[in-house]
Amino acid sequence: MISLLLEDMTFEQDIRELLMAFYPGEKYIYKDEDAILSLNLFKVDNKYHIKISSDDKILEFISPIKEAKIDTKNDLKRNIYNNLLKLGNEKLPWGTLTGIRPTKIVMEMLENNISLEDIRKHLKEIYLVGDKRIELCINTARTEFEILKKVDYKEGYSLYIGIPFCPTRCLYCSFTSYSISQWKKDTDIYIESLCKELIAVSKMYAGKKLQTVYMGGGTPTSLEAHQLAKILNVVKENFDLSNLLELTVEAGRADSITREKLEALKAADVDRISINPQTMQQKTLNLIGRQHTVEDIYESFSLAREIGFENINMDFIIGLNGENLDDVIDSFTKVREFAPESITIHSLALKRAARLNTENKREIMDNSLILSMINTAIDTCIDLGLNPYYLYRQKNMAGNLENIGFSKPHKECLYNILIMEEKQTIIACGAGTSSKIVFGDGRIERIENVKDPKLYIERLDEMIMRKEKMNGID
16 A cells, blocks of 8 residues: 655646556555555645655655646656665666657657657656667657558548457456357347448548558457458448558457358458467466467467468467466467467556456566566567567556557558557447547547447447537538
Protein backbone atom coordinates (compact mmCIF):
# COMPACT_ATOMS: atom_id res chain seq x y z
CA MET A 1 0.00 0.00 0.00
CA ILE A 2 1.24 3.50 -0.93
CA SER A 3 0.10 6.69 0.77
CA LEU A 4 -0.27 9.87 -1.31
CA LEU A 5 -0.74 13.13 0.63
CA LEU A 6 -1.05 15.81 -2.02
CA GLU A 7 -1.95 19.39 -1.16
CA ASP A 8 -2.16 20.09 -4.90
CA MET A 9 -3.84 17.36 -6.99
CA THR A 10 -2.87 18.82 -10.38
CA PHE A 11 -0.39 16.05 -11.14
CA GLU A 12 -1.94 13.29 -9.03
CA GLN A 13 -2.43 10.92 -11.97
CA ASP A 14 1.11 11.49 -13.27
CA ILE A 15 2.64 10.85 -9.84
CA ARG A 16 0.49 7.79 -9.20
CA GLU A 17 1.22 6.23 -12.60
CA LEU A 18 4.95 6.76 -12.12
CA LEU A 19 4.78 5.09 -8.69
CA MET A 20 2.72 2.24 -10.19
CA ALA A 21 5.58 1.59 -12.60
CA PHE A 22 8.01 1.18 -9.69
CA TYR A 23 5.59 -0.64 -7.38
CA PRO A 24 3.25 -2.81 -9.51
CA GLY A 25 0.17 -4.21 -7.82
CA GLU A 26 0.17 -1.82 -4.87
CA LYS A 27 -2.99 -0.06 -3.70
CA TYR A 28 -3.11 3.72 -3.19
CA ILE A 29 -4.62 5.60 -0.28
CA TYR A 30 -4.93 9.32 0.27
CA LYS A 31 -4.46 9.48 4.01
CA ASP A 32 -1.61 9.07 6.46
CA GLU A 33 -1.49 5.37 7.33
CA ASP A 34 1.13 2.65 7.48
CA ALA A 35 2.39 2.05 3.94
CA ILE A 36 5.48 0.71 2.20
CA LEU A 37 5.96 4.24 0.85
CA SER A 38 4.46 7.65 1.56
CA LEU A 39 4.71 10.69 -0.70
CA ASN A 40 3.82 14.11 0.69
CA LEU A 41 3.59 17.12 -1.64
CA PHE A 42 2.78 20.74 -0.81
CA LYS A 43 3.45 24.23 -2.22
CA VAL A 44 5.70 26.87 -0.69
CA ASP A 45 6.96 30.01 -2.49
CA ASN A 46 5.97 28.79 -5.95
CA LYS A 47 7.79 25.50 -5.49
CA TYR A 48 6.67 21.96 -4.82
CA HIS A 49 8.13 20.51 -1.64
CA ILE A 50 8.14 16.73 -1.68
CA LYS A 51 8.91 14.24 1.07
CA ILE A 52 9.17 10.51 0.36
CA SER A 53 9.26 8.10 3.28
CA SER A 54 10.01 4.40 2.98
CA ASP A 55 10.99 2.19 5.92
CA ASP A 56 13.57 4.22 7.81
CA LYS A 57 14.53 6.41 4.86
CA ILE A 58 13.22 9.93 4.35
CA LEU A 59 14.01 11.95 1.23
CA GLU A 60 13.08 15.64 0.97
CA PHE A 61 13.50 17.73 -2.17
CA ILE A 62 12.08 20.67 -4.13
CA SER A 63 10.67 20.85 -7.65
CA PRO A 64 10.10 24.23 -9.37
CA ILE A 65 6.75 25.45 -10.66
CA LYS A 66 7.36 26.87 -14.12
CA GLU A 67 5.32 29.00 -16.49
CA ALA A 68 4.49 26.08 -18.78
CA LYS A 69 2.50 23.32 -17.12
CA ILE A 70 4.24 20.60 -19.14
CA ASP A 71 7.67 21.81 -17.95
CA THR A 72 6.46 21.75 -14.34
CA LYS A 73 5.13 18.22 -14.79
CA ASN A 74 8.28 16.90 -16.44
CA ASP A 75 10.54 18.44 -13.77
CA LEU A 76 8.35 17.01 -11.00
CA LYS A 77 8.36 13.50 -12.50
CA ARG A 78 12.13 13.58 -13.04
CA ASN A 79 12.74 14.68 -9.46
CA ILE A 80 10.46 11.99 -8.02
CA TYR A 81 11.98 9.37 -10.34
CA ASN A 82 15.57 10.17 -9.35
CA ASN A 83 14.73 10.09 -5.66
CA LEU A 84 12.95 6.74 -6.03
CA LEU A 85 16.20 5.40 -7.47
CA LYS A 86 17.92 6.48 -4.25
CA LEU A 87 15.62 4.07 -2.39
CA GLY A 88 17.17 1.18 -4.33
CA ASN A 89 14.65 0.93 -7.16
CA GLU A 90 15.97 -0.01 -10.60
CA LYS A 91 15.74 2.35 -13.56
CA LEU A 92 12.63 2.00 -15.70
CA PRO A 93 13.11 1.25 -19.42
CA TRP A 94 10.81 4.13 -20.39
CA GLY A 95 12.04 6.49 -17.67
CA THR A 96 9.31 8.90 -16.59
CA LEU A 97 7.10 8.25 -19.63
CA THR A 98 3.76 6.75 -18.62
CA GLY A 99 1.67 7.73 -21.66
CA ILE A 100 0.29 5.16 -24.08
CA ARG A 101 1.83 6.52 -27.29
CA PRO A 102 5.52 7.38 -26.84
CA THR A 103 6.05 7.30 -30.62
CA LYS A 104 3.81 10.37 -30.95
CA ILE A 105 6.58 12.46 -29.36
CA VAL A 106 9.05 11.24 -31.97
CA MET A 107 6.56 11.51 -34.85
CA GLU A 108 5.92 15.18 -34.09
CA MET A 109 9.65 15.85 -33.95
CA LEU A 110 10.22 14.05 -37.26
CA GLU A 111 7.42 16.08 -38.85
CA ASN A 112 9.22 19.22 -37.68
CA ASN A 113 12.50 18.02 -39.25
CA ILE A 114 14.29 17.67 -35.92
CA SER A 115 17.46 15.58 -36.19
CA LEU A 116 17.69 12.06 -34.80
CA GLU A 117 20.51 13.18 -32.50
CA ASP A 118 18.30 15.88 -30.99
CA ILE A 119 15.40 13.43 -30.66
CA ARG A 120 17.63 11.00 -28.75
CA LYS A 121 18.84 13.83 -26.51
CA HIS A 122 15.25 14.97 -25.84
CA LEU A 123 14.05 11.48 -24.83
CA LYS A 124 17.06 10.94 -22.59
CA GLU A 125 17.19 14.34 -20.88
CA ILE A 126 13.48 15.17 -20.57
CA TYR A 127 12.05 11.70 -19.96
CA LEU A 128 15.12 9.67 -18.80
CA VAL A 129 14.31 6.92 -21.33
CA GLY A 130 16.83 4.07 -21.51
CA ASP A 131 18.99 3.68 -24.62
CA LYS A 132 17.31 0.49 -25.88
CA ARG A 133 13.80 2.02 -25.68
CA ILE A 134 15.04 5.24 -27.32
CA GLU A 135 16.21 3.27 -30.35
CA LEU A 136 13.05 1.13 -30.34
CA CYS A 137 10.87 4.24 -30.24
CA ILE A 138 12.80 6.09 -32.95
CA ASN A 139 12.98 3.08 -35.28
CA THR A 140 9.25 2.45 -34.86
CA ALA A 141 8.33 6.10 -35.45
CA ARG A 142 10.53 6.34 -38.56
CA THR A 143 8.80 3.29 -40.06
CA GLU A 144 5.37 4.72 -39.21
CA PHE A 145 6.39 8.08 -40.66
CA GLU A 146 7.21 6.51 -44.04
CA ILE A 147 4.19 4.17 -44.13
CA LEU A 148 1.70 6.91 -43.31
CA LYS A 149 2.78 8.92 -46.35
CA LYS A 150 0.51 6.72 -48.49
CA VAL A 151 -2.54 7.39 -46.31
CA ASP A 152 -5.19 9.86 -47.46
CA TYR A 153 -6.36 11.45 -44.21
CA LYS A 154 -8.89 13.79 -45.81
CA GLU A 155 -10.69 11.47 -48.23
CA GLY A 156 -9.68 8.08 -46.84
CA TYR A 157 -11.11 5.96 -44.03
CA SER A 158 -10.76 2.50 -42.52
CA LEU A 159 -13.37 -0.12 -41.60
CA TYR A 160 -13.39 -2.34 -38.51
CA ILE A 161 -15.71 -5.36 -38.36
CA GLY A 162 -16.33 -6.73 -34.86
CA ILE A 163 -17.10 -10.40 -34.16
CA PRO A 164 -17.75 -10.62 -30.41
CA PHE A 165 -17.60 -14.42 -30.08
CA CYS A 166 -14.88 -16.80 -28.86
CA PRO A 167 -14.61 -20.57 -28.30
CA THR A 168 -13.86 -19.82 -24.63
CA ARG A 169 -12.89 -16.73 -22.65
CA CYS A 170 -9.17 -16.62 -21.84
CA LEU A 171 -8.16 -15.95 -18.26
CA TYR A 172 -6.44 -12.63 -19.07
CA CYS A 173 -9.10 -11.29 -21.48
CA SER A 174 -11.14 -8.13 -20.90
CA PHE A 175 -12.44 -7.66 -24.45
CA THR A 176 -16.11 -7.84 -25.37
CA SER A 177 -16.58 -11.52 -26.20
CA TYR A 178 -19.28 -14.12 -25.72
CA SER A 179 -19.22 -17.92 -25.87
CA ILE A 180 -19.89 -19.11 -29.41
CA SER A 181 -21.46 -22.29 -28.02
CA GLN A 182 -24.14 -20.24 -26.22
CA TRP A 183 -24.76 -18.10 -29.32
CA LYS A 184 -24.58 -20.90 -31.91
CA LYS A 185 -28.26 -20.84 -32.84
CA ASP A 186 -28.38 -17.04 -33.02
CA THR A 187 -25.15 -16.14 -34.82
CA ASP A 188 -26.99 -15.92 -38.15
CA ILE A 189 -29.22 -13.23 -36.65
CA TYR A 190 -26.17 -11.31 -35.48
CA ILE A 191 -24.58 -11.60 -38.93
CA GLU A 192 -27.73 -10.33 -40.61
CA SER A 193 -27.64 -7.25 -38.37
CA LEU A 194 -23.92 -6.75 -38.92
CA CYS A 195 -24.38 -6.94 -42.69
CA LYS A 196 -27.22 -4.42 -42.52
CA GLU A 197 -24.94 -2.00 -40.65
CA LEU A 198 -22.12 -2.58 -43.14
CA ILE A 199 -24.41 -1.83 -46.09
CA ALA A 200 -25.62 1.36 -44.37
CA VAL A 201 -22.02 2.48 -43.78
CA SER A 202 -21.10 1.75 -47.41
CA LYS A 203 -23.78 4.23 -48.48
CA MET A 204 -22.73 6.86 -45.94
CA TYR A 205 -19.12 6.76 -47.14
CA ALA A 206 -19.70 6.12 -50.83
CA GLY A 207 -17.68 9.19 -51.78
CA LYS A 208 -14.68 8.30 -49.62
CA LYS A 209 -11.68 6.02 -50.16
CA LEU A 210 -11.73 2.81 -48.11
CA GLN A 211 -8.06 2.07 -47.40
CA THR A 212 -7.97 -0.71 -44.78
CA VAL A 213 -10.42 -3.34 -43.54
CA TYR A 214 -9.81 -5.22 -40.29
CA MET A 215 -12.02 -7.98 -38.91
CA GLY A 216 -11.32 -8.65 -35.24
CA GLY A 217 -13.01 -9.71 -32.06
CA GLY A 218 -13.39 -11.81 -30.09
CA THR A 219 -12.34 -14.54 -32.50
CA PRO A 220 -13.77 -14.10 -36.02
CA THR A 221 -12.99 -17.73 -36.90
CA SER A 222 -15.35 -18.89 -34.17
CA LEU A 223 -17.93 -18.35 -36.93
CA GLU A 224 -18.50 -20.96 -39.63
CA ALA A 225 -16.81 -20.70 -43.03
CA HIS A 226 -20.04 -19.74 -44.84
CA GLN A 227 -20.74 -17.03 -42.26
CA LEU A 228 -17.29 -15.49 -42.71
CA ALA A 229 -17.81 -15.63 -46.47
CA LYS A 230 -21.16 -13.89 -46.20
CA ILE A 231 -19.76 -10.93 -44.23
CA LEU A 232 -16.75 -10.51 -46.51
CA ASN A 233 -18.92 -10.80 -49.63
CA VAL A 234 -21.13 -7.99 -48.33
CA VAL A 235 -17.98 -5.87 -48.04
CA LYS A 236 -16.83 -6.77 -51.57
CA GLU A 237 -20.25 -6.15 -53.11
CA ASN A 238 -21.10 -2.86 -51.36
CA PHE A 239 -17.84 -0.98 -50.81
CA ASP A 240 -15.55 0.52 -53.43
CA LEU A 241 -12.33 -1.46 -52.88
CA SER A 242 -10.29 0.20 -55.62
CA ASN A 243 -8.24 2.13 -53.03
CA LEU A 244 -7.94 -0.74 -50.54
CA LEU A 245 -4.39 -1.25 -49.21
CA GLU A 246 -5.01 -4.25 -46.93
CA LEU A 247 -7.68 -6.67 -45.71
CA THR A 248 -6.88 -8.34 -42.40
CA VAL A 249 -8.79 -11.01 -40.49
CA GLU A 250 -7.79 -12.30 -37.07
CA ALA A 251 -7.84 -16.06 -37.56
CA GLY A 252 -6.87 -16.14 -33.90
CA ARG A 253 -6.88 -19.34 -31.91
CA ALA A 254 -5.78 -22.69 -33.28
CA ASP A 255 -8.92 -24.32 -31.84
CA SER A 256 -11.08 -22.18 -34.14
CA ILE A 257 -9.13 -22.60 -37.41
CA THR A 258 -10.17 -25.09 -40.09
CA ARG A 259 -9.27 -25.59 -43.74
CA GLU A 260 -12.76 -24.48 -44.81
CA LYS A 261 -12.52 -21.23 -42.89
CA LEU A 262 -9.06 -20.38 -44.24
CA GLU A 263 -10.21 -21.20 -47.77
CA ALA A 264 -13.21 -18.89 -47.31
CA LEU A 265 -10.89 -16.06 -46.20
CA LYS A 266 -8.56 -16.67 -49.14
CA ALA A 267 -11.46 -16.71 -51.60
CA ALA A 268 -12.58 -13.32 -50.21
CA ASP A 269 -9.13 -11.83 -51.00
CA VAL A 270 -8.01 -11.53 -47.36
CA ASP A 271 -4.31 -10.76 -47.65
CA ARG A 272 -3.25 -10.77 -43.99
CA ILE A 273 -4.26 -13.04 -41.09
CA SER A 274 -3.21 -13.50 -37.48
CA ILE A 275 -2.64 -16.87 -35.83
CA ASN A 276 -2.21 -16.02 -32.17
CA PRO A 277 -0.62 -18.61 -29.86
CA GLN A 278 0.13 -16.08 -27.02
CA THR A 279 2.60 -18.73 -25.77
CA MET A 280 4.12 -22.01 -26.96
CA GLN A 281 3.98 -23.55 -23.48
CA GLN A 282 1.31 -26.22 -23.07
CA LYS A 283 1.03 -25.69 -19.31
CA THR A 284 0.20 -22.01 -19.92
CA LEU A 285 -2.29 -22.72 -22.70
CA ASN A 286 -4.11 -25.03 -20.28
CA LEU A 287 -4.02 -22.41 -17.52
CA ILE A 288 -5.40 -19.54 -19.59
CA GLY A 289 -8.24 -21.64 -21.00
CA ARG A 290 -7.07 -22.44 -24.52
CA GLN A 291 -8.58 -25.71 -25.72
CA HIS A 292 -5.80 -26.64 -28.10
CA THR A 293 -2.25 -27.99 -28.05
CA VAL A 294 1.06 -26.55 -29.13
CA GLU A 295 0.98 -29.05 -32.00
CA ASP A 296 -2.35 -27.56 -33.14
CA ILE A 297 -0.59 -24.21 -33.57
CA TYR A 298 1.97 -25.80 -35.87
CA GLU A 299 -0.77 -27.49 -37.87
CA SER A 300 -2.86 -24.31 -38.24
CA PHE A 301 0.13 -22.27 -39.39
CA SER A 302 1.19 -24.96 -41.87
CA LEU A 303 -2.37 -25.16 -43.21
CA ALA A 304 -2.46 -21.38 -43.74
CA ARG A 305 0.79 -21.56 -45.71
CA GLU A 306 -0.55 -24.46 -47.77
CA ILE A 307 -3.66 -22.47 -48.68
CA GLY A 308 -1.49 -19.60 -49.83
CA PHE A 309 -1.34 -16.97 -47.08
CA GLU A 310 1.92 -15.03 -47.42
CA ASN A 311 1.39 -12.46 -44.70
CA ILE A 312 0.79 -14.10 -41.30
CA ASN A 313 1.10 -12.40 -37.92
CA MET A 314 1.56 -14.18 -34.58
CA ASP A 315 0.66 -12.62 -31.20
CA PHE A 316 2.47 -13.40 -27.95
CA ILE A 317 1.89 -12.23 -24.38
CA ILE A 318 4.80 -11.73 -21.99
CA GLY A 319 4.07 -12.02 -18.26
CA LEU A 320 1.48 -14.81 -18.22
CA ASN A 321 1.09 -16.62 -14.91
CA GLY A 322 3.64 -19.30 -14.15
CA GLU A 323 6.02 -18.49 -16.99
CA ASN A 324 9.71 -17.86 -16.40
CA LEU A 325 12.54 -16.69 -18.64
CA ASP A 326 13.28 -20.23 -19.84
CA ASP A 327 9.65 -20.59 -20.98
CA VAL A 328 9.87 -17.39 -23.02
CA ILE A 329 13.21 -18.45 -24.51
CA ASP A 330 11.65 -21.78 -25.49
CA SER A 331 8.54 -20.13 -27.02
CA PHE A 332 10.63 -17.79 -29.13
CA THR A 333 12.99 -20.58 -30.16
CA LYS A 334 9.90 -22.31 -31.55
CA VAL A 335 8.79 -19.08 -33.26
CA ARG A 336 11.91 -19.22 -35.42
CA GLU A 337 10.52 -22.38 -37.03
CA PHE A 338 7.43 -20.49 -38.23
CA ALA A 339 9.26 -17.44 -39.65
CA PRO A 340 6.03 -15.37 -39.71
CA GLU A 341 5.89 -12.09 -41.61
CA SER A 342 5.06 -10.24 -38.41
CA ILE A 343 5.07 -10.80 -34.65
CA THR A 344 3.18 -8.73 -32.09
CA ILE A 345 4.56 -8.79 -28.55
CA HIS A 346 2.22 -7.81 -25.71
CA SER A 347 3.26 -7.11 -22.14
CA LEU A 348 0.45 -8.47 -19.99
CA ALA A 349 -1.94 -5.67 -19.05
CA LEU A 350 -5.00 -6.59 -17.03
CA LYS A 351 -8.16 -4.53 -16.90
CA ARG A 352 -10.73 -4.88 -14.14
CA ALA A 353 -12.91 -7.26 -16.18
CA ALA A 354 -10.19 -9.88 -16.70
CA ARG A 355 -10.70 -13.04 -14.66
CA LEU A 356 -7.05 -12.92 -13.56
CA ASN A 357 -8.07 -9.79 -11.66
CA THR A 358 -11.62 -10.62 -10.62
CA GLU A 359 -10.58 -14.03 -9.28
CA ASN A 360 -7.38 -12.64 -7.69
CA LYS A 361 -5.19 -15.02 -9.68
CA ARG A 362 -2.73 -12.53 -11.12
CA GLU A 363 0.94 -13.03 -10.31
CA ILE A 364 2.98 -9.83 -10.04
CA MET A 365 6.36 -10.48 -11.64
CA ASP A 366 9.59 -8.67 -10.88
CA ASN A 367 10.22 -5.79 -13.30
CA SER A 368 13.72 -7.04 -14.14
CA LEU A 369 12.33 -10.50 -15.02
CA ILE A 370 9.67 -9.03 -17.31
CA LEU A 371 12.32 -6.86 -18.97
CA SER A 372 14.53 -9.90 -19.64
CA MET A 373 11.54 -11.77 -21.07
CA ILE A 374 10.43 -9.02 -23.43
CA ASN A 375 13.99 -8.26 -24.53
CA THR A 376 14.32 -11.96 -25.45
CA ALA A 377 11.23 -11.61 -27.63
CA ILE A 378 12.45 -8.37 -29.22
CA ASP A 379 15.90 -9.80 -29.95
CA THR A 380 14.28 -12.81 -31.65
CA CYS A 381 12.24 -10.53 -33.91
CA ILE A 382 15.33 -8.58 -34.89
CA ASP A 383 17.23 -11.83 -35.58
CA LEU A 384 14.38 -12.89 -37.88
CA GLY A 385 14.77 -9.70 -39.91
CA LEU A 386 11.62 -8.07 -38.54
CA ASN A 387 11.50 -4.32 -37.88
CA PRO A 388 9.36 -2.47 -35.29
CA TYR A 389 6.47 -0.65 -36.94
CA TYR A 390 3.93 0.20 -34.23
CA LEU A 391 4.09 0.56 -30.47
CA TYR A 392 1.74 1.46 -27.67
CA ARG A 393 1.43 1.12 -23.92
CA GLN A 394 -1.41 0.47 -21.47
CA LYS A 395 -2.14 0.95 -17.80
CA ASN A 396 -1.23 -1.89 -15.43
CA MET A 397 1.24 -3.23 -17.97
CA ALA A 398 3.77 -5.78 -16.75
CA GLY A 399 7.18 -4.20 -16.22
CA ASN A 400 5.90 -0.79 -17.36
CA LEU A 401 6.90 -1.94 -20.84
CA GLU A 402 5.05 -1.93 -24.17
CA ASN A 403 3.09 -3.71 -26.85
CA ILE A 404 5.06 -3.68 -30.07
CA GLY A 405 4.56 -5.00 -33.57
CA PHE A 406 7.46 -6.23 -35.71
CA SER A 407 7.23 -7.09 -39.39
CA LYS A 408 9.19 -7.80 -42.52
CA PRO A 409 9.48 -4.76 -44.81
CA HIS A 410 6.20 -4.05 -46.66
CA LYS A 411 4.30 -6.58 -44.51
CA GLU A 412 3.24 -4.11 -41.80
CA CYS A 413 -0.39 -3.81 -40.73
CA LEU A 414 -1.42 -0.29 -41.71
CA TYR A 415 -4.63 -0.54 -39.67
CA ASN A 416 -2.59 -1.10 -36.49
CA ILE A 417 -0.69 2.13 -37.09
CA LEU A 418 -3.85 4.08 -37.90
CA ILE A 419 -5.69 2.96 -34.77
CA MET A 420 -2.76 4.19 -32.66
CA GLU A 421 -1.96 7.45 -34.44
CA GLU A 422 -5.63 8.56 -34.68
CA LYS A 423 -5.11 10.51 -37.91
CA GLN A 424 -7.72 8.79 -40.06
CA THR A 425 -11.42 8.07 -39.52
CA ILE A 426 -12.13 4.45 -38.55
CA ILE A 427 -15.74 3.30 -38.85
CA ALA A 428 -16.52 0.28 -36.68
CA CYS A 429 -19.45 -2.08 -37.18
CA GLY A 430 -20.68 -4.77 -34.82
CA ALA A 431 -21.42 -5.19 -31.13
CA GLY A 432 -18.97 -3.55 -28.72
CA THR A 433 -17.14 -1.55 -31.38
CA SER A 434 -16.11 2.10 -31.29
CA SER A 435 -15.84 4.38 -34.33
CA LYS A 436 -13.38 7.29 -34.36
CA ILE A 437 -14.29 10.21 -36.60
CA VAL A 438 -11.27 12.44 -37.28
CA PHE A 439 -12.13 15.96 -38.42
CA GLY A 440 -9.95 18.32 -40.45
CA ASP A 441 -9.00 20.34 -37.38
CA GLY A 442 -7.74 17.22 -35.58
CA ARG A 443 -10.82 16.89 -33.39
CA ILE A 444 -11.91 13.29 -32.74
CA GLU A 445 -15.48 12.17 -32.03
CA ARG A 446 -16.35 8.62 -30.99
CA ILE A 447 -19.49 6.63 -31.72
CA GLU A 448 -20.01 3.60 -29.50
CA ASN A 449 -22.03 0.53 -30.39
CA VAL A 450 -23.65 -1.34 -27.50
CA LYS A 451 -21.61 -4.30 -26.25
CA ASP A 452 -24.26 -6.98 -25.81
CA PRO A 453 -25.01 -8.75 -29.13
CA LYS A 454 -28.68 -9.14 -28.22
CA LEU A 455 -29.02 -5.41 -27.53
CA TYR A 456 -27.03 -4.65 -30.68
CA ILE A 457 -29.54 -6.62 -32.75
CA GLU A 458 -32.50 -4.97 -31.03
CA ARG A 459 -31.08 -1.43 -31.29
CA LEU A 460 -29.37 -1.72 -34.67
CA ASP A 461 -31.36 1.14 -36.25
CA GLU A 462 -30.20 3.37 -33.40
CA MET A 463 -26.56 2.40 -34.02
CA ILE A 464 -26.94 3.26 -37.71
CA MET A 465 -28.67 6.56 -36.96
CA ARG A 466 -25.79 7.62 -34.70
CA LYS A 467 -23.38 7.17 -37.59
CA GLU A 468 -25.68 8.95 -40.03
CA LYS A 469 -26.03 11.91 -37.66
CA MET A 470 -22.22 12.18 -37.27
CA ASN A 471 -21.94 11.99 -41.07
CA GLY A 472 -24.39 14.86 -41.49
CA ILE A 473 -27.28 12.72 -42.74
CA ASP A 474 -30.70 13.70 -41.43
